[in-house]
Structure formats: C-alpha cells, structure tokens
Amino acid sequence: MCFGKCARCIGYKLLILAFLCIVANILLYFPNGETRFASEYQLSKYVACLHGIIGGGILIFLPAAVFIGLEYDNCCGCCGHENCGKSCAMLSSGLAAFIGILGSGYCFIISALGLSHGPYCLSAVEQNWVYPFTNSSGGYLLERDRWSECREPRNIVEWNLTLFSILLVLGGIELILCSIQVINGFLGGICWVCCNQEEKYFARTFAPENGLKPL
Template structure:
C-alpha cells in the first residue's frame, strides 16, 4: 500500500472513530435517555470531563481532516509539496495520539470506578439509608457488598446495588468500554500514520499505479535574436 492510500485509510478511520467517541460520551450524559440527571449533576465525573468529545473527538477529528487531505493531494503535488504534507500529517498524528490517549485514560478510570448512582449505604449505622455516590469506587463498601475482586467480575451487583438511574451500570460499562476501544484504535492508527508520514518525508509520495514524479524540462523561451537556436533545441 502506498503512502498516500495509507494516509487516506488512516484519516477516514480516525474520522469514524472520532464520531463514535463523541456519540458515546454524549450518551453517558443522558442515562436512560433522561436529561434530569445531568441538570442535577448526578453524572459520573469522568463522563462530565467529556474526554470523548474534546479528546478522542475534536482533536482526533482535526488531525483526521489534515491526514485525509494529505493523502488525497499526494497525486497532484510535486517536489516539496508531498513531503511537507506528510510532515504536517506526522504533527497532527501526534495531536491525535495525545487526544486519544487522554480519552482512553479518563474512560478507563470511569470504567474502573463505576457509575454515580443512588444506592443503599452499607457503612451507615441506620438500616436502608439511601445515598448518592460511587459505591464501586469505595473499597470498604465493596468489601461489604461482594467478595469478588471488582464489580465488573460480579454482574449480580449491577442491578442490585444501583437503584437509580435504572440499569446505569451496564449503561456506563458499555459506553465507557466503547470509549476505551475507540481510544486504543485511534492511538494505534495515529502511531501508524507517524511511521507512514516518516516514509513519505524521506521517500516521497506516489501511487503504485503512477510512475514517480519526474522533473520536466522547462519550455524553451527565446527572443528574436536566438529564434534559430531555440527551434533546433525543441524536439
């Protein structure tokens, strides 16, 4: 696969993954398609940081636009043009790598800590005390709730611990998992484009169906005194 085609593939793939990240993070703000939890601030902190919107979303989308354009323009450019565009694609790939890494890190933390929900407080002296919080992030609470090493390993806690929003645990696990997967793929593609752009900077850019760009002989320009010489040099 040539450098230009690889850039176009990476750019379009990053664009799709950026849209997936934006959608997944947006849905984390509206559990069970309800907006009232967002207005009351009862949303997981990692979702409120919007890593999938500005990190794995806008930053990656900006880089993907330049990478796709660099691969598309590679055919018609000559001399310094393709190499300069490949160099820029390396810089923008670094930006995408940073954004996707941030999105992956915050989403992973949200996945590990669990959702923010209404639950019975097992540490309360009073019986059946309801409180808002993140029960799965508290080790002392988890030790009383389950003997499993983590709530992700004990699916029985998913609906029995969090009472509101309804089914918030699988909602958070699903969309944070999508953010983690999208961030990992974005990081991989960004690293591939950095290597691909490096080849483009040193080796040039052309399609395998086309011959490498050749230096064309400039047209002869002659004046009245050198007309005879000029005509003899034109094939």
C-alpha cells in the same frame, strides 16, 4: 505513492471513529434516555470530562482532515519542487498525528478510569449519592450481584459499562491509527526526499549538454 493513499484511508477511519466517540459520550449524559440526572449533576465525574467529545472527537477531526488531503497536498509545491513539497507535507502530518495521539490517549485513559471507579449513583446500602465501587479497583465488574446496590439511575452500571467500554475501544483504535500515521508520514517523507534526489541526479547526468542518454 501508497503512503498518501494509506494516510487517506486512516483519515476516513478516524472520521467514523470520532463521530462514534461523540455519540457515545453524549449518551453517557442520559442514562436510560432520562435527562434529569444530567440537569441535577448526578452523574460520574468522568462523564463531565468530555473525553469522547473533545478527546476522541474534536481532537481527532483535525488529523483526519489532514490525512485525507495528504495524498494531493504538496505544500504549494515547495518553491516549485513538487517532490520536496510532498515530502514536507508527509513529514508535517506527524504533528497532526501527535494531536490525534493526545486526544485518543485522553479518551482511552478517562474511559479506563470511569470503568475502574464505577458509576455515581444512589446507593441502596448508604442511602446516599456515592461511588459505591470506587474501592474495588474495577473488581465490581466481575461481581454482577453487587450491581443492584445502585438504585438510581436504573441500570446505571450496565449503562456506564457499555459506553465507557465502547469509548475505551474506540480511543485505543484511534491511538493505534494515529501512531501508524506517524510512521507512515516519516517513511513517506523520507521516500519523497530520496525520489527528489534521484530525479535531480538523472536530470544532471543525462542533460542534453552532456550528450548522454538513459538506457
């Protein structure tokens, strides 16, 4: 059925998105390609949350793998009843989708917080490592003239803004795709149950001993 093909398509998309989330999160550790800030723990606390690696990455690989194999999965035939097995597989995909929703939601929320609080940097005003924009509630994003307050790492505002925004968008797309699969899995499971009942009905009605033949 088309429900299995839809799940497979969602699975492949999630694999690509998960890989991009992991790459974006890794890049957050190396502003301008420099490693010394990570080794000296001079990065935003939201970078260390690993929201792209764990949330948008690892926790998305599981549902993606389940969705890709769903078209041909029938739960070992469910004791010889193929349609029953496919229905079980489709309905159980909702659990995998729920794991994906948790992971992508985590990625989305942490990315939003990272953007709102701003980077951890050496402030030109306070001459110390602080979060200079934490009280602006994200307003600093529209005040480009203030970005120069961060002396080190260089261009850290632009770096964080770009990568956290990418993770925010990717996490949001993953969240939508996993939510779609919850609906797709439920509808697919119900449809396969109905097909199974219909086949049983015709098998009983037009059994040879009844002497009836389908039109």
